[in-house]
Amino acid sequence: MKELLSGNEAVARGAYEAGVRLAAGYPGTPSTEILETVAERYPSIYSQWSPNEKVAFEVGIGASIGGARTLVTMKHVGLNVAADPYMTFSYTGVGGGFVVVSADDPEMHSSQNEQDNRIFARFAKTPFLDPSDSQESKDMLLTAFEVSEQFDTPVMLHMTTRISHSKGVVELGEPAKVAEKKFVKDPAKYVMIPGHARGRHAIVEERLDKLREYSESTPLNFIENNGSDIGIITGGVAYQYAKEVAPDFDYFKIGFGNPLPLTRIAEFVKKHKRVIVIEELEPFYEEQIKAAGISVEGKKYFGVQGELSPARVAKGLAEAGLLPPVETSAFAAESLFPRPPVLCPGCPHRGVFMALSKLKVTVTGDIGCYTLGVLKPLDAMDTCICMGASIGNAIGMEKVQGAEKGVVAAIGDSTFFHSGITGLVDAVYNKSNVTVLILDNRTTAMTGGQQHPATGKTLMGDAVGVIDIEALCHGLGIRNFRRVDAYDYEATMAVIKEEISKPGPSVIVADRPCVLMPKRIMDEPYVVDLELCNGCSACFRISCPAIAAAKETNEHGHPKAIIDPTLCTGCTLCAQICKPGAIVLKGQFVKV
Amino acid sequence: MMSQNRFDILIVGVGGQGVLLASEIISQVAMDAGLDVKKSEVHGMSQRGGVVSSHIKIAPKVYSPVIFKGKADVLVSFEQAEALRAVDWLKKHGLAIVSRTRLVPAIVTSSKEFSYPEDAIGMLQMKVARTIPVDADNLARELGDPRLVNTILLGVLSNYLPFSREQWVEAIRKRVRAKFIDVNVAALERGRLITLETTGATR
Numbered sequence: 001m002k003e004l005l006s007g008n009e010a011v012a013r014g015a016y017e018a019g020v021r022l023a024a025g026y027p028g029t030p031s032t033e034i035l036e037t038v039a040e041r042y043p044s045i046y047s048q049w050s051p052n053e054k055v056a057f058e059v060g061i062g063a064s065i066g067g068a069r070t071l072v073t074m075k076h077v078g079l080n081v082a083a084d085p086y087m088t089f090s091y092t093g094v095g096g097g098f099v100v101v102s103a104d105d106p107e108m109h110s111s112q113n114e115q116d117n118r119i120f121a122r123f124a125k126t127p128f129l130d131p132s133d134s135q136e137s138k139d140m141l142l143t144a145f146e147v148s149e150q151f152d153t154p155v156m157l158h159m160t161t162r163i164s165h166s167k168g169v170v171e172l173g174e175p176a177k178v179a180e181k182k183f184v185k186d187p188a189k190y191v192m193i194p195g196h197a198r199g200r201h202a203i204v205e206e207r208l209d210k211l212r213e214y215s216e217s218t219p220l221n222f223i224e225n226n227g228s229d230i231g232i233i234t235g236g237v238a239y240q241y242a243k244e245v246a247p248d249f250d251y252f253k254i255g256f257g258n259p260l261p262l263t264r265i266a267e268f269v270k271k272h273k274r275v276i277v278i279e280e281l282e283p284f285y286e287e288q289i290k291a292a293g294i295s296v297e298g299k300k301y302f303g304v305q306g307e308l309s310p311a312r313v314a315k316g317l318a319e320a321g322l323l324p325p326v327e328t329s330a331f332a333a334e335s336l337f338p339r340p341p342v343l344c345p346g347c348p349h350r351g352v353f354m355a356l357s358k359l360k361v362t363v364t365g366d367i368g369c370y371t372l373g374v375l376k377p378l379d380a381m382d383t384c385i386c387m388g389a390s391i392g393n394a395i396g397m398e399k400v401q402g403a404e405k406g407v408v409a410a411i412g413d414s415t416f417f418h419s420g421i422t423g424l425v426d427a428v429y430n431k432s433n434v435t436v437l438i439l440d441n442r443t444t445a446m447t448g449g450q451q452h453p454a455t456g457k458t459l460m461g462d463a464v465g466v467i468d469i470e471a472l473c474h475g476l477g478i479r480n481f482r483r484v485d486a487y488d489y490e491a492t493m494a495v496i497k498e499e500i501s502k503p504g505p506s507v508i509v510a511d512r513p514c515v516l517m518p519k520r521i522m523d524e525p526y527v528v529d530l531e532l533c534n535g536c537s538a539c540f541r542i543s544c545p546a547i548a549a550a551k552e553t554n555e556h557g558h559p560k561a562i563i564d565p566t567l568c569t570g571c572t573l574c575a576q577i578c579k580p581g582a583i584v585l586k587g588q589f590v591k592v
Numbered sequence: 593m594m595s596q597n598r599f600d601i602l603i604v605g606v607g608g609q610g611v612l613l614a615s616e617i618i619s620q621v622a623m624d625a626g627l628d629v630k631k632s633e634v635h636g637m638s639q640r641g642g643v644v645s646s647h648i649k650i651a652p653k654v655y656s657p658v659i660f661k662g663k664a665d666v667l668v669s670f671e672q673a674e675a676l677r678a679v680d681w682l683k684k685h686g687l688a689i690v691s692r693t694r695l696v697p698a699i700v701t702s703s704k705e706f707s708y709p710e711d712a713i714g715m716l717q718m719k720v721a722r723t724i725p726v727d728a729d730n731l732a733r734e735l736g737d738p739r740l741v742n743t744i745l746l747g748v749l750s751n752y753l754p755f756s757r758e759q760w761v762e763a764i765r766k767r768v769r770a771k772f773i774d775v776n777v778a779a780l781e782r783g784r785l786i787t788l789e790t791t792g793a794t795r
Binding site: 109165337548 | 606607616619620623628629630631632633634641642643654655656657658659660661662673674676677678679680681682683684685686696697698699700701702703706707708709715719720738
């Protein structure tokens with residue numbers, strides 16, 4: 001049977017066909033849909049969101065040691081969080097097969113950096129498989145489990161945004177019959193005290209030698225001979241781009257990327273006049289091939305930044321003198337106004353950032369929809385580094401600058417559970433004067449509304465208790481705890497102002513659910529009384545997509561405002577800041 | 593014109609307009625017709641009111657899921673200004689199908705720095721002779737649901753792809769929830785009435 005599946009859906013299908021018993025992860029673009037699909041379509045697999053990637057990875061290790069085939073999913077920067085267990089799990093090796101999906105984001109469509117996690121797999125001395133489309137995503141996951149069990153190693157499945165989010169035709173298979181394994185007590189393997197770990201490191205090095213042999217013989221690394229004297233070495237989506245623009249060259253496609261099959265590559269290179277390595281981001285293959293004394297070219301034609309594309313690959317090959325120059329587009333694009341992503345109409349973050357902007361405090365930010373608070377006209381965020389960083393950043397800034405003007409850490413609820421709690425412990429322990437603003441919209445909004453420890457539901461839909469942020473803060477020793485309605489602009493501003501002037505750490509929970517998830521909130525829309533509207537444009541500066549310029553203007557020719565009733569959620573924020581009181585509910589519309 | 597069974601289609605619009613559903617339906621039609629198909633789009637931050645694009649590549653065997661810039665056979669734009677932003681993806685003599693929809697972002701309203709083009713469709717027609725402007729918002733309202741814009745545009749597109757009306761209807765059945773199938777089929781039919789000839793856009 002054939003189905004049109006995204007790379008992520010194909011991985012989920014692969015987990016089902018591979019007999020995976022446990023799948024865990026933390027949401028992060030472009031990896032999120034893997035676990036969502038597992039939970040939705042393959043409920044026979046136990047799946048869960050963990051509070052962060054480290055915990056997810058550790059849950060996965062437990063399941064693997066317990067004997068189960070295990071899948072762990074995360075975005076590239078998530079693997080940084082899970083790096084600690086990853087590096088040592090490489091030493092212990094697995095029980096049941098273990099695959100970690102690292103979904104990288106070249107071009108940073110939805111990320112803070114574009115690190116190349118193939119390097120991570122090598123750092124951890126583990127193999128990685130590098131699919132180039134949906135079909136391979138599924139097939140390679142199945143192989144990855146076999147490799148994991150055969151060589152007693154965790155294996156990375158290296159995905160990228162284009163693989164995860166592109167759809168292609170996939171031939172479905174049947175679930176494999178996997179022999180049930182049980183936990184086997186083996187402290188020398190699983191308890192990494194130095195004496196055991198030294199022994200395991202030796203095993204890891206032997207394993208790498210065996211994997212090198214495997215890499216030389218596996219059909220995942222294959223040659224396509226077209227009788228050309230030009231050879232291309234490539235893998236991942238770059239293979240597809242190259243095949244599209246230069247189908248007649250010879251190809252060495254790398255599907256099993258660590259360790260590299262350097263003997264076969266040397267033979268391939270010897271048979272060709274020139275060999276070009278085409279890979280996205282870092283010169284990962286190129287450097288290793290060159291270090292082995294094999295002469296290839298690569299990055300000088302393609303660069304190390306951003307995504308490749310058919311056009312970029314064609315340009316690089318043209319620069320190498322191997323393809324004719326790329327023609328420029330027949331039509332020139334217009335340089336238009338930008339259309340940046342914006343906070344949704346009714347988003348509870350909007351008023352909070354308006355208040356922070358007005359108060360002119362330093363705001364250390366975090367990862368989520370609310371990072372959009374940095375954009376003009378809100379312009380109310382000063383740092384954003386990684387998940388959970390806002391609180392530590394605020395503490396450090398406050399320690400060197402003093403707390404006089406106030407430093408506020410703005411962090412979402414899911415991010416707070418991910419890695420904000422430890423920062424808050426630091427604030428209490430080290431007597432910091434920071435104010436931590438938890439933007440509690442009760443979901444993981446940025447990635448599409450996933451459950452987390454305070455939503456009351458699990459990934460598989462079970463009702464569970466809600467972790468109480470207030471009780472948690474109380475337990476940590478936070479004495480200044482406040483809760484404000486994020487839709488109440490004046491109150492939010494007043495509370496922030498009070499808390500930043502208090503000594504010791506404060507926590508303010510800005511309380512309002514996301515307007516999109518889990519259910520769409522649509523209250524009665526507001527309207528603009530054009531006779532009262534004086535065209536002051538204050539409401540334009542809150543950057544709400546529901547507010548637009550009317551045809552009517554004031555005496556200076558400035559446009560008055562209108563509200564799109566299909567977009568307005570009735571959040572009241574614009575009405576609160578409208579000085580002439582022109583923004584009202586229909587029933588309150590007063591003809592003067 | 594396009595060769596018989598290879599089509600590169602770029603759909604652009606703004607987050608929330610239904611670009612992704614439209615590209616699902618096109619891909620389904622192609623797959624059911626026995627062709628290879630890949631489609632690519634980017635999720636995440638871009639969906640928060642930003643520009644959304646979907647690449648669809650149909651051929652007997654497709655490699656790249658992404659179109660070669662400047663080689664798209666058809667550009668379908670759900671918003672008039674977005675067609676101007678994406679027109680450099682279109683090949684020479686390519687076809688542009690563009691909704692008259694205007695979505696003016698807050699950044700234009702709130703700052704004097706930016707403006708929205710007065711006549712984006714006219715500007716597009718100056719560049720691309722084979723432009724089909726579609727009054728999709730009004731047609732959708734006439735059909736009783738403003739969300740039908742995407743299916744109307746699919747109807748227009750269907751005139752230029754080698755799949756039968758029945759194949760399109762079948763794909764809609766597979767991809768649209770049961771209670772919305774009939775209105776979507778009606779929207780497809782309405783779109784199928786619109787061609788270069790009916791809009792008098794040929795040059």
